[in-house]
Amino acid sequence: MTNTVITQPFLGFGLGLRTQHFEHVLTQQPEVDWFEVISENFMVGGGKPRYYLEAIGERYPLVMHGVSLSIGSTDPLDMDYLKALKQLANQVQPRWISDHICWTSIHGINSHDLLPLPYTEETVRHVAARVRQVQDFLGRRILLENVSSYLSYKDSSMDEWQFLNAVAEEADCLILFDVNNIYVSARNHGFEPLDYIRQMDPRRVQQIHLAGHSDYGDYVIDTHDSPICDPVWDLYSAALTHLGPVSSMIERDANIPEFSVLEQELAMARTLALQTLPQLAADHGKHHSAGLPGQDAKRMGSL
Numbered sequence: 001m002t003n004t005v006i007t008q009p010f011l012g013f014g015l016g017l018r019t020q021h022f023e024h025v026l027t028q029q030p031e032v033d034w035f036e037v038i039s040e041n042f043m044v045g046g047g048k049p050r051y052y053l054e055a056i057g058e059r060y061p062l063v064m065h066g067v068s069l070s071i072g073s074t075d076p077l078d079m080d081y082l083k084a085l086k087q088l089a090n091q092v093q094p095r096w097i098s099d100h101i102c103w104t105s106i107h108g109i110n111s112h113d114l115l116p117l118p119y120t121e122e123t124v125r126h127v128a129a130r131v132r133q134v135q136d137f138l139g140r141r142i143l144l145e146n147v148s149s150y151l152s153y154k155d156s157s158m159d160e161w162q163f164l165n166a167v168a169e170e171a172d173c174l175i176l177f178d179v180n181n182i183y184v185s186a187r188n189h190g191f192e193p194l195d196y197i198r199q200m201d202p203r204r205v206q207q208i209h210l211a212g213h214s215d216y217g218d219y220v221i222d223t224h225d226s227p228i229c230d231p232v233w234d235l236y237s238a239a240l241t242h243l244g245p246v247s248s249m250i251e252r253d254a255n256i257p258e259f260s261v262l263e264q265e266l267a268m269a270r271t272l273a274l275q276t277l278p279q280l281a282a283d284h285g286k287h288h289s290a291g292l293p294g295q296d297a298k299r300m301g302s303l
């Protein structure tokens with residue numbers, strides 16, 4: 001086992017790029033370090049989305065986030081989807097590509113849900129073999145994100161964090177760590193979220209997601225339609241304490257507010273990160289002076 005796996009630099013604090021904000025981002029060039037785009041939204045060539053993607057990509061670092069890989073399914077990998085993903089990546093030149101550690105389809109039928117897997121050694125081997133196939137095809141490591149869940153399997157023989165670490169190690173892939181998903185699953189299943197966070201392998205967590213959810217008391221749904229709540233901010237601080245600096249971003253997928261509202265949440269993430277990791281300002285400054293490609297002084301100075 002090597003001591004270091006991640007080779008990408010810390011990108012700072014980003015946002016999910018949403019259609020409602022295309023024009024604002026392009027014309028106002030807000031102080032956001034990077035943007036995450038949903039891969040599937042740009043797989044059709046041409047048109048306005050691709051125009052904005054290209055123009056915004058010239059000004060900001062981008063990462064690609066997918067929802068259709070279905071890495072845990074027993075269906076064969078969808079090579080048409082992977083070819084489209086690779087073609088898009090060739091054009092976008094993202095810093096990295098991510099999807100979810102879940103299954104979405106079976107027998108060719110897409111559930112349009114990110115469904116959890118049974119956490120067993122057999123599933124680790126199954127998923128890891130498929131991740132290796134994907135990585136060989138794309139010619140790069142991918143990131144897999146922990147999903148929020150509302151059910152569990154009697155057959156599971158390990159905790160979710162053990163499963164996630166085991167897949168990452170066996171597949172030699174990276175992890176997109178969604179702190180809100182951990183909070184949601186912890187509430188729904190009754191586990192201690194700090195146990196999860198403190199067990200994650202810091203060598204493999206390359207990105208963090210932060211988001212809001214809907215709290216129904218007895219259960220919590222991962223809706224991405226509201227501000228991040230205080231317990232999730234607390235978990236974010238705990239995650240940074242354990243992991244060190246990790247490129248972090250805010251996901252809002254519904255009830256999309258004015259851009260300035262998301263900027264305020266992003267400022268909160270920066271503030272918390274600086275409080276948790278005081279050395280971050282100096283380190284971030286070093287990246288800036290080294291001139292990370294694609295990032296200008298204005299945005300990198302946004303700490």
Ligand SMILES: [Fe+2]
Pocket residue numbers: 145178181209211251
């Ligand atoms: Fe997420």
